Every structure is written in C-alpha cells, then in structure tokens.
Amino acid sequence: MGDIWEGLRAAAWLLISFDADLYEITLRSLRVTVSALFISCLIAMPLGALLVLRRFWARRFVIAMLNALMGLPPVVVGLVVYLMLSRSGPFGVLNLLFTPTAMIIAQVVIITPLIASITHQALRDLWSEYHDLLISLNTSLGQRVRTLLWDGRRNLLTAALAGFGRAIGEVGAIMVVGGNIDHATRVLTTAIALETGKGDFAMALGLGMVLIGLAVTVNLTIHWLTGTERAGRW
Amino acid sequence: MVKALFPLTLKEASVKRRGKTLAGPIDLALNRDGITIVMGPNGAGKTTLLRMMHGIDRLSTGSVTWAVPDTVARAQQAFVFQTPVILRRTVLENLAYPLHLIGMAKKEAEKRALQACADIGLSGHEGLRATRLSGGEKQKLALARALIRNPQVLFLDEPCANLDGPSTREIEALLNQAKLRDTGIIMSTHSIGQAQRLANTVIFMHKGALVEHSPSSVFFETPQTPQATAFLKGDILE
Ligand SMILES: Nc1ncnc2c1ncn2[C@@H]1O[C@H](COP(=O)(O)OP(=O)(O)OP(=O)(O)O)[C@@H](O)[C@H]1O
Ligand SMILES: [Mg+2]
Numbered sequence: 001m002g003d004i005w006e007g008l009r010a011a012a013w014l015l016i017s018f019d020a021d022l023y024e025i026t027l028r029s030l031r032v033t034v035s036a037l038f039i040s041c042l043i044a045m046p047l048g049a050l051l052v053l054r055r056f057w058a059r060r061f062v063i064a065m066l067n068a069l070m071g072l073p074p075v076v077v078g079l080v081v082y083l084m085l086s087r088s089g090p091f092g093v094l095n096l097l098f099t100p101t102a103m104i105i106a107q108v109v110i111i112t113p114l115i116a117s118i119t120h121q122a123l124r125d126l127w128s129e130y131h132d133l134l135i136s137l138n139t140s141l142g143q144r145v146r147t148l149l150w151d152g153r154r155n156l157l158t159a160a161l162a163g164f165g166r167a168i169g170e171v172g173a174i175m176v177v178g179g180n181i182d183h184a185t186r187v188l189t190t191a192i193a194l195e196t197g198k199g200d201f202a203m204a205l206g207l208g209m210v211l212i213g214l215a216v217t218v219n220l221t222i223h224w225l226t227g228t229e230r231a232g233r234w
Numbered sequence: 235m236v237k238a239l240f241p242l243t244l245k246e247a248s249v250k251r252r253g254k255t256l257a258g259p260i261d262l263a264l265n266r267d268g269i270t271i272v273m274g275p276n277g278a279g280k281t282t283l284l285r286m287m288h289g290i291d292r293l294s295t296g297s298v299t300w301a302v303p304d305t306v307a308r309a310q311q312a313f314v315f316q317t318p319v320i321l322r323r324t325v326l327e328n329l330a331y332p333l334h335l336i337g338m339a340k341k342e343a344e345k346r347a348l349q350a351c352a353d354i355g356l357s358g359h360e361g362l363r364a365t366r367l368s369g370g371e372k373q374k375l376a377l378a379r380a381l382i383r384n385p386q387v388l389f390l391d392e393p394c395a396n397l398d399g400p401s402t403r404e405i406e407a408l409l410n411q412a413k414l415r416d417t418g419i420i421m422s423t424h425s426i427g428q429a430q431r432l433a434n435t436v437i438f439m440h441k442g443a444l445v446e447h448s449p450s451s452v453f454f455e456t457p458q459t460p461q462a463t464a465f466l467k468g469d470i471l472e
Contacts (some may be wrong), residue, residue, distance in 0.1 A: 126322075133319035135290050137332055138308050151322045 003201060010202030011209055019206070026210050029187040032100050032174070033167045036107035041160055044112045048119025049145045052127045063120070069113035074106075078173030081106045085177065098179040103187070106173040111163040118162060122155035123148045154225055161222045168214055239300045239307050239386050240266040240418060242287060246296030249282050257282040257442045259296055264420075264435075268413050271429045271450070272422040274439035275471050280422040281316060283439060284389045287420065288313050312385040316392050318376035325351060325367070326360040328375060332383050350378045354408070370401035377408055381417070388412060390421040394428060406432060426466065430454055438462045440471060 014022050051059060083089050085097040085105075096102045126148055134144055149156065171189035178185035180194060188211045195204035241263050248258025257279030264270060272280045285291040287298060289308055300307035312332075321328050329347035334340075351360055354374040359367070364375060373393055380388055390409075394402040409432065413419060423429055429436060433450035438461070446453065446462045457463045465471055 130319060130321070132290065132313075132315055133321075136288065136311075136313040136315075137335055139335060143335055147321075 004205075007201035007205045011206035014202060014206040015209065022203070022206055022210070024183070025186055025188055025191050025207065028100065028185075029168060029189075032103050032187060033107065033164060036104045036111065036167050037160060037164050039104070039108050040112040040115050040163055041156075043108075044114075044116035044163075045119050045149060045156055045159075046145060048116045049123055049148050051116075051120045052123045052148065053141065053144050066113040066117050066120075069109075070117060072110075073172070074110050074170050075172035075176065077109050078106050078176030081109060081173070081177050097177065098181060098185060100178070100185055102177040103174040103185060106177045107167045107170060110170060110173060111167050114166060115159045115163045118159035119152075119156060122159070123152050126152045126155075158222055158225055161218050161225075165215060165218045165222075168218075169211065237302050237306075238266065239302055239310055240264065241301060242387075243299050244287070244296065245299075247286060247293055247298050248295045249286050249291050250294040255294075255442055257286065257439070258294075260444045262437070262444060262447060266416075266418045268434035269409065269419040269421065269432045270435040270437060271433040272420065272437045272439060273424075273426075273429055273465070274422075274445075275465070278439040279442040280439055281391050282442075283437075283444075284313070284391055284420065284422060288389050307387075310386040311389065312380035312383065312387075313389040314373075314376045314380045314391065314393055316395070318372045320364045320367070320372050320375065322363070322365055324361050325356055325364045325375060328364045329379050329382055332379060336383070346382060350382050354378045355404070370397050373397060373401070374405065374408075377405060381408070381412055384415070385417060387418045387420065390419065392422050392424060395424065402428070438465070440465075 047062075051063060081102065082097065084091050085094070085102055086092055087097075096105070130147065130151075134147065139147070169189060171193060174185075174187060175190050175193070178187070178190065180186050180190040186194075188207050192204050192207045192211070195201070195207065243264075244260050244262040246259040246261060248260065249256045260283065272283060274280050282291060286293060288311055289298065289304065290313070321331060323331070326344070326347050329350050330343040333343035333346060338346075348360065351357060354377070356367075356371065356375065359371075364372070367375060377390070377393060380390075393405055393409075397405065406428070409419060409421075421432075430450070433453075436446070436448055436450050436453040437444060438446040438453070438457075438459070440461045446457065446459045448458060452458070453462065454466065457466055461471060
C-alpha cells in the first residue's frame with residue numbers, strides 16, 4: 001500500500017508541476033490519436049453511409065471484412081503495418097517505421113472498421129425512416145449521403161468517441177510500429193508500460209491518471225450524448 | 235409555363251412482390267381533373283397504385299407514362315405518405331429541404347419556408363424539432379413540404395387518417411387551394427364523406443384490381459359495379 005500512496009503523491013506532483021516529459025508524452029498521444037481519428041472518420045463515415053445506400057456486389061464482403069478487422073488483435077495489425085513499412089517491405093522507401101506517422105497508420109487501421117460499423121448501424125435505421133421521402137424527392141446519391149450524415153450526426157459523434165477511446169488506450173500496435181522512442185514516438189500507453197517495467201511508479205501513475213481522465217471524459221460524453229438522444233427523441 | 239404532365243397513362247401496369255400481385259394489371263388514362271380520389275377497402279392496393287404512378291415502386295409488368303419524359307415528370311411531383319416522413323430537423327428546415335435540394339439560394343428558400351409555415355398555422359414553431367409535433371401537425375407539415383416546390387401533381391396517401399374534424403378541415407382547405415392553383419391531386423381515402431366533399435373523379439380498387447373509374451357524380455349516384463355499390467352502402471367487402 002505504501003508504494004501506491006507514495007506513487008500517487010508523486011504522480012499528482014508531476015501533474016500539477018507541469019512536468020515537461022509528462023506533458024510532452026500526453027500531447028503526442030493526443031496528436032497521434034486525433035490525427036488517426038480524423039482520417040478514420042473521413043474514410044469510415046462515407047463508407048458506412050455507402051454501405052447503407054448502395055447494394056453493390058461487394059457489399060456483404062466489405063461488411064464481413066469490417067467485422068473481421070474489428071476482431072483482429074491490435075498487435076497483429078501492428079505486425080502487418082510493420083512489415084509493410086519495414087525497409088524490405090513495399091513502403092520501405094518512405095522511411096516511416098518508428099515515426100508518429102507509422103503509429104497513426106496503425107491506429108487508422110484499428111479504428112476505421114469500428115467507426116464504419118457503428119456508422120453503418122446507425123444510418124441503416126435512419127435510412128429506413130427516410131427512404132421513401134428521399135426517393136420521392138429525387139435526391140442524388142451525394143445528397144442522400146449528406147442528409148444521412150448530417151441528420152445522424154449525434155450517432156456519428158458517438159462512433160467517433162468510441163474510436164477515440166479505442167485509439168488512445170491502444171498499446172500493442174503502436175509499440176510495434178513506433179518503437180516507444182523517447183522524444184519521438186513515446187506516448188501515454190507505451191510510456192506506462194516502460195515506466196512500470198523500470199519500477200518508476202510515480203511517472204507510470206501520473207501518466208495513468210491522465211489516461212484515465214481522458215477515458216472517463218470520453219465515456220461520460222458518450223453517455224451524456226446517448227442520454228440526450230433518448231430524452232430528445234429526435 | 236411548364237409543359238403539362240397529364241395525361242397519365244397506365245398500360246397493363248402491375249406490381250408483384252415475392253410472387254404475390256399487390257396491384258394490377260391496371261389500364262388507366264387520367265387527365266388533369268382537379269382531385270382524383272382512390273377508394274377501396276384495406277389492402278385493396280391503393281397505396282401501391284399511388285406509389286407506382288409516382289414511380290417509386292418498381293413495376294413488374296406494363297408501363298406508367300406521363301406526357302413528358304420520366305425525369306421531367308418526377309421533378310414536378312410530390313408525395314405525402316400514409317405515415318408522414320419527418321426529417322430530424324426543425325420545422326423550418328423540413329420545409330426548406332426540398333428547395334435546398336434543387337439548389338435554391340438559402341435566403342429565398344428560408345423566405346418561402348417561413349411563408350409555408352405560416353400557411354399551415356405553425357408560425358412560432360419554426361425552430362421546434364419537427365419530430366416533436368403532434369400527429370396532425372406532422373401531417374400538415376408533410377403536406378406543406380410537398381407543396382413547397384409548387385408541384386404539378388400531388389399524391390396523398392390517406393392524409394387525414396387519425397385526424398380529428400378541425401384538422402381534417404384544415405387539410406382539405408389546403409388541398410382546395412392547391413387545386414385552385416392548378417395542382418393535379420391524386421389521393422386515397424377511407425372516408426366516403428371526404429371523397430364526396432373533394433372528388434372530381436373516383437377510382438375504386440378492390441383486391442388489387444381497378445374496379446371502377448368514374449366522375450364523382452356518377453360514382454356516388456349510380457355506381458357501375460356491384461363492388462362499388464356494396465362499398466358505398468357500407469357493406470363489408472370480402
Ligand atoms: N412488400 C410487400 N410484400 C408483400 N406484400 C405486400 C408488400 N407491400 C404490400 N403488400 C400487400 O399488398 C396489398 C396491397 O397493399 P396496399 O398498401 O397497396 O393497400 P391499401 O389499399 O393501401 O391498404 P390500406 O387501406 O390498409 O392502406 C396488401 O395486401 C399488402 O399486405
Ligand atoms: Mg394504404
């Protein structure tokens with residue numbers, strides 16, 4: 001018990017004293033995750049809408065792929081991205097391995113299926129509601145996509161927050177492709193793993209508190225949004 | 235002046251789903267003649283007939299043709315569904331939506347939407363979430379939204395089902411105004427009283443078939459078929 005209290009006190013001190021390392025790592029975590037989230041949303045949300053609106057031949061295949069990818073252990077994603085980016089891999093010339101960009105790529109691969117899948121489910125219900133009207137009004141495919149994405153925006157926000165939660169807490173894949181290099185690719189989760197291994201519980205706990213704080217904020221927001229969703233009864 | 239859509243011609247038109255014939259084969263020629271009322275018992279195929287005229291139900295056989303090409307015709311039509319489809323937006327945004335779709339400037343669209351909102355007595359509710367409106371208000375909103383592009387043809391599928399007397403009267407007043415503006419109206423209803431108040435022409439459906447198509451005076455005074463006679467007498471049709 002003593003160890004933990006000691007650690008918590010030290011961690012709190014790191015937080016309020018604006019410890020440079022801790023803030024650098026936190027900021028990098030946010031930068032990587034927010035970038036990945038942004039790219040994923042750009043891919044996943046229109047994709048989810050298209051899966052609802054279009055009965056193309058590969059539709060079932062794409063949905064099956066999304067579900068399969070969602071179940072994939074992140075470490076395996078990390079391994080595949082590693083092989084792609086490693087010097088002998090197809091994208092080796094880009095020299096991206098062990099950079100934040102590599103970590104962003106891995107996170108995009110991990111959360112895009114999740115966001116696309118939630119988007120697909122939410123918009124499917126909305127489309128069955130809107131179907132007759134939008135057909136009757138002679139809307140183009142683009143107008144349908146935009147209408148669904150706009151009117152379903154609360155659900156999409158929930159999808160994005162779920163993606164954020166998954167990405168910010170991920171450790172396996174970004175450890176593999178980022179390498180946890182100090183001042184370069186070290187983020188909250190990989191740093192916690194390292195500091196714990198070294199026995200520096202103050203730092204590990206400080207980082208952990210930040211991570212928990214972020215996760216709680218995100219989950220409360222989701223909870224509040226889905227709550228107002230039901231109460232608002234759009 | 236936009237080129238006239240009528241006459242509307244159905245040739246051997248039918249809709250089948252999973253081997254079952256929902257309506258048809260129907261042969262019919264319809265001229266612009268004020269309000270055409272489609273009547274018939276539940277499941278007679280009224281909704282199906284309206285939807286295939288509008289072109290949102292795929293035909294299994296035959297054809298539905300207007301006097302102009304299909305795409306031109308569709309742009310001049312509007313449809314109010316049996317259960318109104320309300321967008322998860324404000325009342326005003328619901329009204330402006332069809333105008334935005336055709337690229338009308340925001341200012342102009344908003345001006346027209348505000349006017350339409352006043353016309354249906356929902357002034358002061360512009361910013362309200364439309365899904366919170368009462369059933370009757372939703373029905374009026376759907377009607378106003380359908381009228382906002384000034385369609386040449388307006389389809390309505392039982393617009394007054396579940397509405398009380400005053401709401402029904404308001405809707406009928408809006409329909410009569412539209413008729414005066416030369417909008418051709420094709421509408422289904424269960425209410426014989428409403429049909430008598432509004433109809434210029436009656437189409438009577440039974441078991442997916444078009445049984446009778448007559449001017450309303452003829453239909454209500456001297457129906458030509460035993461089914462229509464029985465229906466008007468209040469008998470329950472098998
Ligand atoms: N997708 C479908 N698959 C199979 N049967 C259907 C389908 N849609 C409608 N039907 C059937 O087609 C018949 C005609 O339906 P329709 O909705 O046109 O009747 P209606 O005259 O509008 O009835 P109501 O007065 O109850 O609205 C009904 O028996 C209905 O059960
Ligand atoms: Mg019906």
